[in-house]
Amino acid sequence: MDKKIAVIGTGNMGKAIIQGLVSHSNDSLNSITASTRTDQEAQNIQEEFGINVFTNNQLAAKNSDIIILAVKPYLLEEVITEIIPIISQHTLIISIAAGFTIGQAEELLGGNQPFIRAMPNLAAQVGESMTGIVENSSCSDTDINDAIIIFNAIGRTEMVTEDLLHAVIGVSGSSPTLVFMLIQAMADSGVANGLTREQSLKLATQMVKGCATYLEQSDTHPEKLKDNVCTPGGTSIQMVLEAEKQNYRHTIQSAIQAGIDKSKELSK
Ligand SMILES: NC(=O)C1=CN([C@@H]2O[C@H](COP(=O)(O)OP(=O)(O)OC[C@H]3O[C@@H](n4cnc5c(N)ncnc54)[C@H](OP(=O)(O)O)[C@@H]3O)[C@@H](O)[C@H]2O)C=CC1
Ligand SMILES: O=C(O)[C@@H]1CCC=N1
Incomplete structure:
Protein backbone atom coordinates (compact mmCIF):
# COMPACT_ATOMS: atom_id res chain seq x y z
CA MET A 1 0.00 0.00 0.00
CA ASP A 2 1.59 3.26 -1.10
CA LYS A 3 0.15 5.38 1.72
CA LYS A 4 1.60 7.42 4.55
CA ILE A 5 0.21 6.03 7.81
CA ALA A 6 0.43 7.56 11.29
CA VAL A 7 -0.33 5.58 14.44
CA ILE A 8 -1.26 7.76 17.43
CA GLY A 9 -0.62 5.90 20.68
CA THR A 10 1.91 3.08 20.96
CA GLY A 11 0.50 0.92 23.77
CA ASN A 12 -0.83 -2.66 23.48
CA MET A 13 -2.74 -2.07 20.27
CA GLY A 14 -0.82 0.76 18.59
CA LYS A 15 2.43 -1.16 18.91
CA ALA A 16 0.85 -4.33 17.51
CA ILE A 17 -0.51 -2.39 14.52
CA ILE A 18 2.92 -0.86 13.89
CA GLN A 19 4.46 -4.33 14.08
CA GLY A 20 1.95 -5.65 11.53
CA LEU A 21 2.42 -2.70 9.20
CA VAL A 22 6.20 -2.87 9.38
CA SER A 23 6.34 -6.61 8.72
CA HIS A 24 3.89 -6.43 5.80
CA SER A 25 5.28 -3.28 4.24
CA ASN A 26 7.29 -3.54 1.04
CA ASP A 27 7.61 0.23 1.00
CA SER A 28 10.04 2.46 2.78
CA LEU A 29 9.45 2.54 6.52
CA ASN A 30 9.41 6.32 6.17
CA SER A 31 5.75 5.91 5.24
CA ILE A 32 4.89 4.83 8.81
CA THR A 33 5.13 7.30 11.67
CA ALA A 34 3.85 7.17 15.23
CA SER A 35 3.37 9.34 18.26
CA THR A 36 3.29 8.58 21.93
CA ARG A 37 3.28 10.41 25.24
CA THR A 38 6.84 10.14 26.56
CA ASP A 39 10.29 10.67 25.02
CA GLN A 40 11.48 7.35 26.43
CA GLU A 41 8.67 5.39 24.77
CA ALA A 42 9.20 7.29 21.51
CA GLN A 43 12.85 6.26 21.57
CA ASN A 44 11.98 2.63 22.39
CA ILE A 45 9.48 2.33 19.52
CA GLN A 46 11.82 4.13 17.13
CA GLU A 47 14.64 1.70 17.97
CA GLU A 48 12.40 -1.38 17.85
CA PHE A 49 10.73 -0.68 14.50
CA GLY A 50 13.01 1.79 12.73
CA ILE A 51 10.21 4.30 12.16
CA ASN A 52 9.97 7.99 13.10
CA VAL A 53 8.20 8.43 16.43
CA PHE A 54 7.16 11.78 17.87
CA THR A 55 5.72 13.02 21.14
CA ASN A 56 3.73 15.57 19.15
CA ASN A 57 0.61 14.18 17.44
CA GLN A 58 0.48 16.93 14.82
CA LEU A 59 4.08 16.26 13.75
CA ALA A 60 3.42 12.53 13.50
CA ALA A 61 0.15 12.89 11.60
CA LYS A 62 1.11 15.73 9.26
CA ASN A 63 0.80 14.81 5.55
CA SER A 64 -0.54 11.35 6.43
CA ASP A 65 -3.07 9.64 4.18
CA ILE A 66 -4.31 7.50 7.06
CA ILE A 67 -4.29 8.24 10.80
CA ILE A 68 -4.93 5.39 13.22
CA LEU A 69 -6.08 6.51 16.67
CA ALA A 70 -4.90 3.96 19.24
CA VAL A 71 -5.29 5.96 22.45
CA LYS A 72 -7.68 5.22 25.30
CA PRO A 73 -11.27 6.29 24.55
CA TYR A 74 -11.26 9.20 27.01
CA LEU A 75 -8.40 10.82 25.05
CA LEU A 76 -10.02 10.56 21.62
CA GLU A 77 -11.83 13.88 21.63
CA GLU A 78 -8.66 15.70 22.71
CA VAL A 79 -6.49 13.94 20.12
CA ILE A 80 -8.96 14.45 17.26
CA THR A 81 -9.28 18.14 18.11
CA GLU A 82 -5.50 18.34 18.09
CA ILE A 83 -5.08 16.83 14.60
CA ILE A 84 -8.00 18.57 12.87
CA PRO A 85 -5.84 21.53 11.76
CA ILE A 86 -3.35 19.29 9.94
CA ILE A 87 -5.65 16.81 8.17
CA SER A 88 -7.06 17.15 4.67
CA GLN A 89 -10.61 16.33 3.61
CA HIS A 90 -9.29 13.06 2.14
CA THR A 91 -7.38 11.86 5.22
CA LEU A 92 -8.82 8.57 6.44
CA ILE A 93 -9.21 8.54 10.23
CA ILE A 94 -9.43 5.13 11.89
CA SER A 95 -10.36 4.65 15.54
CA ILE A 96 -10.09 1.38 17.44
CA ALA A 97 -11.74 2.69 20.61
CA ALA A 98 -14.71 0.95 22.17
CA GLY A 99 -17.77 3.14 22.66
CA PHE A 100 -16.66 6.01 20.39
CA THR A 101 -19.27 6.13 17.65
CA ILE A 102 -19.22 7.31 14.06
CA GLY A 103 -21.74 9.96 15.13
CA GLN A 104 -19.39 11.27 17.83
CA ALA A 105 -16.49 11.31 15.36
CA GLU A 106 -18.54 13.18 12.76
CA GLU A 107 -19.54 15.79 15.34
CA LEU A 108 -15.85 16.59 15.76
CA LEU A 109 -14.58 15.98 12.22
CA GLY A 110 -17.62 16.91 10.19
CA GLY A 111 -19.69 14.41 8.21
CA ASN A 112 -17.53 14.57 5.08
CA GLN A 113 -14.36 13.17 6.66
CA PRO A 114 -13.69 9.50 5.84
CA PHE A 115 -13.86 7.71 9.20
CA ILE A 116 -13.63 4.04 10.12
CA ARG A 117 -14.25 2.27 13.40
CA ALA A 118 -12.32 -0.95 13.85
CA MET A 119 -12.44 -3.38 16.75
CA PRO A 120 -9.36 -5.61 16.90
CA ASN A 121 -8.21 -7.69 19.86
CA LEU A 122 -5.05 -8.29 21.86
CA ALA A 123 -3.97 -11.23 19.68
CA ALA A 124 -2.90 -8.49 17.26
CA GLN A 125 0.34 -8.73 19.24
CA VAL A 126 1.06 -12.02 17.43
CA GLY A 127 -0.68 -11.18 14.14
CA GLU A 128 -3.80 -13.18 15.09
CA SER A 129 -6.37 -10.46 15.78
CA MET A 130 -9.96 -10.73 14.67
CA THR A 131 -11.03 -7.22 13.67
CA GLY A 132 -14.54 -5.96 12.97
CA ILE A 133 -14.64 -2.94 10.64
CA VAL A 134 -17.35 -0.36 9.93
CA GLU A 135 -17.08 2.70 7.70
CA ASN A 136 -18.93 6.00 7.57
CA SER A 137 -20.71 7.18 4.44
CA SER A 138 -17.80 9.41 3.39
CA CYS A 139 -15.43 6.47 2.91
CA SER A 140 -14.53 5.47 -0.64
CA ASP A 141 -14.00 1.86 -1.67
CA THR A 142 -10.26 2.61 -1.52
CA ASP A 143 -10.58 3.79 2.10
CA ILE A 144 -12.39 0.58 3.05
CA ASN A 145 -9.87 -1.52 1.17
CA ASP A 146 -6.96 0.27 2.87
CA ALA A 147 -8.50 -0.44 6.30
CA ILE A 148 -8.91 -4.11 5.41
CA ILE A 149 -5.26 -4.29 4.29
CA ILE A 150 -4.11 -2.63 7.54
CA PHE A 151 -6.07 -4.94 9.82
CA ASN A 152 -5.31 -8.03 7.73
CA ALA A 153 -1.69 -7.23 8.59
CA ILE A 154 -2.50 -8.06 12.24
CA GLY A 155 -4.91 -10.97 11.68
CA ARG A 156 -8.32 -11.35 10.04
CA THR A 157 -11.12 -8.91 9.30
CA GLU A 158 -14.89 -8.84 9.03
CA MET A 159 -16.99 -5.93 7.73
CA VAL A 160 -20.04 -5.25 9.93
CA THR A 161 -22.61 -2.52 10.49
CA GLU A 162 -22.12 -0.19 13.45
CA ASP A 163 -24.99 -1.68 15.44
CA LEU A 164 -23.21 -5.05 15.31
CA LEU A 165 -19.92 -3.67 16.56
CA HIS A 166 -21.21 -4.10 20.15
CA ALA A 167 -21.49 -7.85 19.51
CA VAL A 168 -18.03 -7.87 17.91
CA ILE A 169 -16.63 -6.27 21.09
CA GLY A 170 -18.34 -8.97 23.16
CA VAL A 171 -17.40 -11.98 21.03
CA SER A 172 -13.88 -11.11 19.88
CA GLY A 173 -12.75 -7.70 21.20
CA SER A 174 -13.04 -8.17 24.96
CA SER A 175 -13.30 -11.97 25.10
N1 LIG B 1 -6.30 -3.57 24.83
C1 LIG B 1 -7.14 -4.25 24.04
O1 LIG B 1 -7.26 -5.49 24.11
C2 LIG B 1 -7.96 -3.51 23.03
C3 LIG B 1 -8.03 -2.14 23.04
N2 LIG B 1 -8.79 -1.49 22.11
C4 LIG B 1 -8.83 -0.03 22.10
O2 LIG B 1 -7.53 0.39 21.75
C5 LIG B 1 -7.27 1.67 22.35
C6 LIG B 1 -5.90 1.63 23.01
O3 LIG B 1 -5.90 0.61 23.99
P1 LIG B 1 -4.52 0.01 24.52
O4 LIG B 1 -3.54 -0.08 23.40
O5 LIG B 1 -4.85 -1.19 25.30
O6 LIG B 1 -4.08 1.20 25.50
P2 LIG B 1 -2.63 1.56 26.05
O7 LIG B 1 -2.81 2.37 27.28
O8 LIG B 1 -1.79 0.32 26.11
O9 LIG B 1 -2.04 2.50 24.88
C7 LIG B 1 -2.36 3.84 24.72
C8 LIG B 1 -1.10 4.55 24.25
O10 LIG B 1 -1.39 5.91 23.99
C9 LIG B 1 -0.35 6.70 24.60
N3 LIG B 1 -0.86 8.05 24.84
C10 LIG B 1 -1.43 8.56 25.97
N4 LIG B 1 -1.78 9.84 25.78
C11 LIG B 1 -1.46 10.14 24.50
C12 LIG B 1 -1.57 11.31 23.71
N5 LIG B 1 -2.13 12.42 24.18
N6 LIG B 1 -1.13 11.27 22.44
C13 LIG B 1 -0.56 10.14 21.93
N7 LIG B 1 -0.43 9.00 22.63
C14 LIG B 1 -0.86 9.01 23.89
C15 LIG B 1 -0.03 5.94 25.85
O11 LIG B 1 1.17 6.37 26.44
P3 LIG B 1 1.34 6.20 28.06
O12 LIG B 1 1.22 4.72 28.31
O13 LIG B 1 2.71 6.73 28.31
O14 LIG B 1 0.25 7.00 28.69
C16 LIG B 1 0.03 4.54 25.29
O15 LIG B 1 1.23 4.30 24.61
C17 LIG B 1 -8.42 1.95 23.31
O16 LIG B 1 -9.24 2.92 22.74
C18 LIG B 1 -9.14 0.63 23.43
O17 LIG B 1 -10.54 0.79 23.57
C19 LIG B 1 -9.48 -2.16 21.14
C20 LIG B 1 -9.44 -3.51 21.08
C21 LIG B 1 -8.70 -4.31 22.02
O1 LIG C 1 -11.92 -3.04 27.44
C1 LIG C 1 -12.06 -2.29 26.48
O2 LIG C 1 -12.85 -1.34 26.55
C2 LIG C 1 -11.30 -2.54 25.19
C3 LIG C 1 -12.21 -2.78 24.04
C4 LIG C 1 -12.00 -4.21 23.65
C5 LIG C 1 -10.91 -4.67 24.48
N1 LIG C 1 -10.51 -3.74 25.29
Whole structure:
Protein backbone atom coordinates (compact mmCIF):
# COMPACT_ATOMS: atom_id res chain seq x y z
CA MET A 1 0.00 0.00 0.00
CA ASP A 2 1.59 3.26 -1.10
CA LYS A 3 0.15 5.38 1.72
CA LYS A 4 1.60 7.42 4.55
CA ILE A 5 0.21 6.03 7.81
CA ALA A 6 0.43 7.56 11.29
CA VAL A 7 -0.33 5.58 14.44
CA ILE A 8 -1.26 7.76 17.43
CA GLY A 9 -0.62 5.90 20.68
CA THR A 10 1.91 3.08 20.96
CA GLY A 11 0.50 0.92 23.77
CA ASN A 12 -0.83 -2.66 23.48
CA MET A 13 -2.74 -2.07 20.27
CA GLY A 14 -0.82 0.76 18.59
CA LYS A 15 2.43 -1.16 18.91
CA ALA A 16 0.85 -4.33 17.51
CA ILE A 17 -0.51 -2.39 14.52
CA ILE A 18 2.92 -0.86 13.89
CA GLN A 19 4.46 -4.33 14.08
CA GLY A 20 1.95 -5.65 11.53
CA LEU A 21 2.42 -2.70 9.20
CA VAL A 22 6.20 -2.87 9.38
CA SER A 23 6.34 -6.61 8.72
CA HIS A 24 3.89 -6.43 5.80
CA SER A 25 5.28 -3.28 4.24
CA ASN A 26 7.29 -3.54 1.04
CA ASP A 27 7.61 0.23 1.00
CA SER A 28 10.04 2.46 2.78
CA LEU A 29 9.45 2.54 6.52
CA ASN A 30 9.41 6.32 6.17
CA SER A 31 5.75 5.91 5.24
CA ILE A 32 4.89 4.83 8.81
CA THR A 33 5.13 7.30 11.67
CA ALA A 34 3.85 7.17 15.23
CA SER A 35 3.37 9.34 18.26
CA THR A 36 3.29 8.58 21.93
CA ARG A 37 3.28 10.41 25.24
CA THR A 38 6.84 10.14 26.56
CA ASP A 39 10.29 10.67 25.02
CA GLN A 40 11.48 7.35 26.43
CA GLU A 41 8.67 5.39 24.77
CA ALA A 42 9.20 7.29 21.51
CA GLN A 43 12.85 6.26 21.57
CA ASN A 44 11.98 2.63 22.39
CA ILE A 45 9.48 2.33 19.52
CA GLN A 46 11.82 4.13 17.13
CA GLU A 47 14.64 1.70 17.97
CA GLU A 48 12.40 -1.38 17.85
CA PHE A 49 10.73 -0.68 14.50
CA GLY A 50 13.01 1.79 12.73
CA ILE A 51 10.21 4.30 12.16
CA ASN A 52 9.97 7.99 13.10
CA VAL A 53 8.20 8.43 16.43
CA PHE A 54 7.16 11.78 17.87
CA THR A 55 5.72 13.02 21.14
CA ASN A 56 3.73 15.57 19.15
CA ASN A 57 0.61 14.18 17.44
CA GLN A 58 0.48 16.93 14.82
CA LEU A 59 4.08 16.26 13.75
CA ALA A 60 3.42 12.53 13.50
CA ALA A 61 0.15 12.89 11.60
CA LYS A 62 1.11 15.73 9.26
CA ASN A 63 0.80 14.81 5.55
CA SER A 64 -0.54 11.35 6.43
CA ASP A 65 -3.07 9.64 4.18
CA ILE A 66 -4.31 7.50 7.06
CA ILE A 67 -4.29 8.24 10.80
CA ILE A 68 -4.93 5.39 13.22
CA LEU A 69 -6.08 6.51 16.67
CA ALA A 70 -4.90 3.96 19.24
CA VAL A 71 -5.29 5.96 22.45
CA LYS A 72 -7.68 5.22 25.30
CA PRO A 73 -11.27 6.29 24.55
CA TYR A 74 -11.26 9.20 27.01
CA LEU A 75 -8.40 10.82 25.05
CA LEU A 76 -10.02 10.56 21.62
CA GLU A 77 -11.83 13.88 21.63
CA GLU A 78 -8.66 15.70 22.71
CA VAL A 79 -6.49 13.94 20.12
CA ILE A 80 -8.96 14.45 17.26
CA THR A 81 -9.28 18.14 18.11
CA GLU A 82 -5.50 18.34 18.09
CA ILE A 83 -5.08 16.83 14.60
CA ILE A 84 -8.00 18.57 12.87
CA PRO A 85 -5.84 21.53 11.76
CA ILE A 86 -3.35 19.29 9.94
CA ILE A 87 -5.65 16.81 8.17
CA SER A 88 -7.06 17.15 4.67
CA GLN A 89 -10.61 16.33 3.61
CA HIS A 90 -9.29 13.06 2.14
CA THR A 91 -7.38 11.86 5.22
CA LEU A 92 -8.82 8.57 6.44
CA ILE A 93 -9.21 8.54 10.23
CA ILE A 94 -9.43 5.13 11.89
CA SER A 95 -10.36 4.65 15.54
CA ILE A 96 -10.09 1.38 17.44
CA ALA A 97 -11.74 2.69 20.61
CA ALA A 98 -14.71 0.95 22.17
CA GLY A 99 -17.77 3.14 22.66
CA PHE A 100 -16.66 6.01 20.39
CA THR A 101 -19.27 6.13 17.65
CA ILE A 102 -19.22 7.31 14.06
CA GLY A 103 -21.74 9.96 15.13
CA GLN A 104 -19.39 11.27 17.83
CA ALA A 105 -16.49 11.31 15.36
CA GLU A 106 -18.54 13.18 12.76
CA GLU A 107 -19.54 15.79 15.34
CA LEU A 108 -15.85 16.59 15.76
CA LEU A 109 -14.58 15.98 12.22
CA GLY A 110 -17.62 16.91 10.19
CA GLY A 111 -19.69 14.41 8.21
CA ASN A 112 -17.53 14.57 5.08
CA GLN A 113 -14.36 13.17 6.66
CA PRO A 114 -13.69 9.50 5.84
CA PHE A 115 -13.86 7.71 9.20
CA ILE A 116 -13.63 4.04 10.12
CA ARG A 117 -14.25 2.27 13.40
CA ALA A 118 -12.32 -0.95 13.85
CA MET A 119 -12.44 -3.38 16.75
CA PRO A 120 -9.36 -5.61 16.90
CA ASN A 121 -8.21 -7.69 19.86
CA LEU A 122 -5.05 -8.29 21.86
CA ALA A 123 -3.97 -11.23 19.68
CA ALA A 124 -2.90 -8.49 17.26
CA GLN A 125 0.34 -8.73 19.24
CA VAL A 126 1.06 -12.02 17.43
CA GLY A 127 -0.68 -11.18 14.14
CA GLU A 128 -3.80 -13.18 15.09
CA SER A 129 -6.37 -10.46 15.78
CA MET A 130 -9.96 -10.73 14.67
CA THR A 131 -11.03 -7.22 13.67
CA GLY A 132 -14.54 -5.96 12.97
CA ILE A 133 -14.64 -2.94 10.64
CA VAL A 134 -17.35 -0.36 9.93
CA GLU A 135 -17.08 2.70 7.70
CA ASN A 136 -18.93 6.00 7.57
CA SER A 137 -20.71 7.18 4.44
CA SER A 138 -17.80 9.41 3.39
CA CYS A 139 -15.43 6.47 2.91
CA SER A 140 -14.53 5.47 -0.64
CA ASP A 141 -14.00 1.86 -1.67
CA THR A 142 -10.26 2.61 -1.52
CA ASP A 143 -10.58 3.79 2.10
CA ILE A 144 -12.39 0.58 3.05
CA ASN A 145 -9.87 -1.52 1.17
CA ASP A 146 -6.96 0.27 2.87
CA ALA A 147 -8.50 -0.44 6.30
CA ILE A 148 -8.91 -4.11 5.41
CA ILE A 149 -5.26 -4.29 4.29
CA ILE A 150 -4.11 -2.63 7.54
CA PHE A 151 -6.07 -4.94 9.82
CA ASN A 152 -5.31 -8.03 7.73
CA ALA A 153 -1.69 -7.23 8.59
CA ILE A 154 -2.50 -8.06 12.24
CA GLY A 155 -4.91 -10.97 11.68
CA ARG A 156 -8.32 -11.35 10.04
CA THR A 157 -11.12 -8.91 9.30
CA GLU A 158 -14.89 -8.84 9.03
CA MET A 159 -16.99 -5.93 7.73
CA VAL A 160 -20.04 -5.25 9.93
CA THR A 161 -22.61 -2.52 10.49
CA GLU A 162 -22.12 -0.19 13.45
CA ASP A 163 -24.99 -1.68 15.44
CA LEU A 164 -23.21 -5.05 15.31
CA LEU A 165 -19.92 -3.67 16.56
CA HIS A 166 -21.21 -4.10 20.15
CA ALA A 167 -21.49 -7.85 19.51
CA VAL A 168 -18.03 -7.87 17.91
CA ILE A 169 -16.63 -6.27 21.09
CA GLY A 170 -18.34 -8.97 23.16
CA VAL A 171 -17.40 -11.98 21.03
CA SER A 172 -13.88 -11.11 19.88
CA GLY A 173 -12.75 -7.70 21.20
CA SER A 174 -13.04 -8.17 24.96
CA SER A 175 -13.30 -11.97 25.10
CA PRO A 176 -9.55 -12.64 25.19
CA THR A 177 -10.09 -11.86 28.89
CA LEU A 178 -12.34 -14.91 29.23
CA VAL A 179 -9.90 -17.15 27.36
CA PHE A 180 -6.97 -16.05 29.52
CA MET A 181 -9.09 -16.60 32.64
CA LEU A 182 -10.07 -20.05 31.34
CA ILE A 183 -6.44 -21.01 30.76
CA GLN A 184 -5.46 -19.67 34.17
CA ALA A 185 -8.29 -21.58 35.88
CA MET A 186 -7.36 -24.80 34.08
CA ALA A 187 -3.71 -24.36 35.01
CA ASP A 188 -4.74 -23.86 38.65
CA SER A 189 -6.50 -27.24 38.57
CA GLY A 190 -3.36 -28.84 37.18
CA VAL A 191 -1.25 -27.30 39.93
CA ALA A 192 -3.77 -28.44 42.54
CA ASN A 193 -3.22 -31.97 41.24
CA GLY A 194 0.57 -31.94 41.22
CA LEU A 195 1.68 -30.40 37.91
CA THR A 196 4.12 -27.53 38.13
CA ARG A 197 2.73 -24.11 37.20
CA GLU A 198 4.91 -24.12 34.09
CA GLN A 199 3.77 -27.58 32.99
CA SER A 200 0.15 -26.80 33.70
CA LEU A 201 0.14 -23.50 31.77
CA LYS A 202 1.88 -25.19 28.85
CA LEU A 203 -0.74 -27.96 28.76
CA ALA A 204 -3.72 -25.62 29.00
CA THR A 205 -2.35 -23.10 26.48
CA GLN A 206 -1.47 -25.71 23.85
CA MET A 207 -4.86 -27.37 24.35
CA VAL A 208 -6.76 -24.11 23.68
CA LYS A 209 -4.56 -23.27 20.70
CA GLY A 210 -4.94 -26.80 19.31
CA CYS A 211 -8.73 -26.78 19.72
CA ALA A 212 -9.07 -23.43 17.91
CA THR A 213 -6.92 -24.67 15.03
CA TYR A 214 -8.78 -28.01 14.86
CA LEU A 215 -12.19 -26.36 14.95
CA GLU A 216 -11.15 -23.99 12.18
CA GLN A 217 -9.63 -26.68 9.98
CA SER A 218 -12.15 -29.48 10.51
CA ASP A 219 -15.17 -27.44 9.44
CA THR A 220 -17.19 -29.42 12.00
CA HIS A 221 -19.74 -28.05 14.49
CA PRO A 222 -18.15 -27.52 17.94
CA GLU A 223 -20.93 -29.59 19.54
CA LYS A 224 -19.89 -32.59 17.43
CA LEU A 225 -16.23 -32.10 18.36
CA LYS A 226 -17.25 -31.94 22.02
CA ASP A 227 -19.09 -35.26 21.60
CA ASN A 228 -16.02 -36.78 19.91
CA VAL A 229 -13.98 -36.15 23.08
CA CYS A 230 -16.40 -38.08 25.27
CA THR A 231 -15.71 -41.80 25.69
CA PRO A 232 -18.82 -43.58 27.04
CA GLY A 233 -18.47 -43.90 30.79
CA GLY A 234 -15.22 -41.91 30.63
CA THR A 235 -13.74 -38.79 32.16
CA SER A 236 -14.80 -36.15 29.64
CA ILE A 237 -18.56 -36.70 29.88
CA GLN A 238 -18.27 -36.30 33.66
CA MET A 239 -16.66 -32.90 33.09
CA VAL A 240 -19.41 -31.95 30.63
CA LEU A 241 -22.17 -32.91 33.09
CA GLU A 242 -20.55 -30.96 35.92
CA ALA A 243 -19.97 -27.93 33.66
CA GLU A 244 -23.62 -27.98 32.56
CA LYS A 245 -24.73 -28.27 36.21
CA GLN A 246 -22.64 -25.16 36.98
CA ASN A 247 -24.12 -23.22 34.04
CA TYR A 248 -20.80 -23.13 32.20
CA ARG A 249 -22.20 -21.91 28.86
CA HIS A 250 -24.63 -19.52 30.48
CA THR A 251 -21.82 -18.03 32.57
CA ILE A 252 -19.84 -17.28 29.40
CA GLN A 253 -22.91 -15.89 27.64
CA SER A 254 -23.74 -13.63 30.62
CA ALA A 255 -20.19 -12.32 30.73
CA ILE A 256 -20.20 -11.54 27.01
CA GLN A 257 -23.64 -9.91 27.28
CA ALA A 258 -22.29 -7.69 30.09
CA GLY A 259 -19.54 -6.48 27.75
CA ILE A 260 -22.04 -5.88 24.94
CA ASP A 261 -24.36 -3.96 27.30
CA LYS A 262 -21.43 -1.84 28.49
CA SER A 263 -20.45 -1.08 24.90
CA LYS A 264 -24.01 0.09 24.18
CA GLU A 265 -24.02 2.23 27.34
CA LEU A 266 -20.66 3.83 26.39
CA SER A 267 -21.98 4.63 22.91
CA LYS A 268 -24.93 6.72 24.16
N1 LIG B 1 -6.30 -3.57 24.83
C1 LIG B 1 -7.14 -4.25 24.04
O1 LIG B 1 -7.26 -5.49 24.11
C2 LIG B 1 -7.96 -3.51 23.03
C3 LIG B 1 -8.03 -2.14 23.04
N2 LIG B 1 -8.79 -1.49 22.11
C4 LIG B 1 -8.83 -0.03 22.10
O2 LIG B 1 -7.53 0.39 21.75
C5 LIG B 1 -7.27 1.67 22.35
C6 LIG B 1 -5.90 1.63 23.01
O3 LIG B 1 -5.90 0.61 23.99
P1 LIG B 1 -4.52 0.01 24.52
O4 LIG B 1 -3.54 -0.08 23.40
O5 LIG B 1 -4.85 -1.19 25.30
O6 LIG B 1 -4.08 1.20 25.50
P2 LIG B 1 -2.63 1.56 26.05
O7 LIG B 1 -2.81 2.37 27.28
O8 LIG B 1 -1.79 0.32 26.11
O9 LIG B 1 -2.04 2.50 24.88
C7 LIG B 1 -2.36 3.84 24.72
C8 LIG B 1 -1.10 4.55 24.25
O10 LIG B 1 -1.39 5.91 23.99
C9 LIG B 1 -0.35 6.70 24.60
N3 LIG B 1 -0.86 8.05 24.84
C10 LIG B 1 -1.43 8.56 25.97
N4 LIG B 1 -1.78 9.84 25.78
C11 LIG B 1 -1.46 10.14 24.50
C12 LIG B 1 -1.57 11.31 23.71
N5 LIG B 1 -2.13 12.42 24.18
N6 LIG B 1 -1.13 11.27 22.44
C13 LIG B 1 -0.56 10.14 21.93
N7 LIG B 1 -0.43 9.00 22.63
C14 LIG B 1 -0.86 9.01 23.89
C15 LIG B 1 -0.03 5.94 25.85
O11 LIG B 1 1.17 6.37 26.44
P3 LIG B 1 1.34 6.20 28.06
O12 LIG B 1 1.22 4.72 28.31
O13 LIG B 1 2.71 6.73 28.31
O14 LIG B 1 0.25 7.00 28.69
C16 LIG B 1 0.03 4.54 25.29
O15 LIG B 1 1.23 4.30 24.61
C17 LIG B 1 -8.42 1.95 23.31
O16 LIG B 1 -9.24 2.92 22.74
C18 LIG B 1 -9.14 0.63 23.43
O17 LIG B 1 -10.54 0.79 23.57
C19 LIG B 1 -9.48 -2.16 21.14
C20 LIG B 1 -9.44 -3.51 21.08
C21 LIG B 1 -8.70 -4.31 22.02
O1 LIG C 1 -11.92 -3.04 27.44
C1 LIG C 1 -12.06 -2.29 26.48
O2 LIG C 1 -12.85 -1.34 26.55
C2 LIG C 1 -11.30 -2.54 25.19
C3 LIG C 1 -12.21 -2.78 24.04
C4 LIG C 1 -12.00 -4.21 23.65
C5 LIG C 1 -10.91 -4.67 24.48
N1 LIG C 1 -10.51 -3.74 25.29
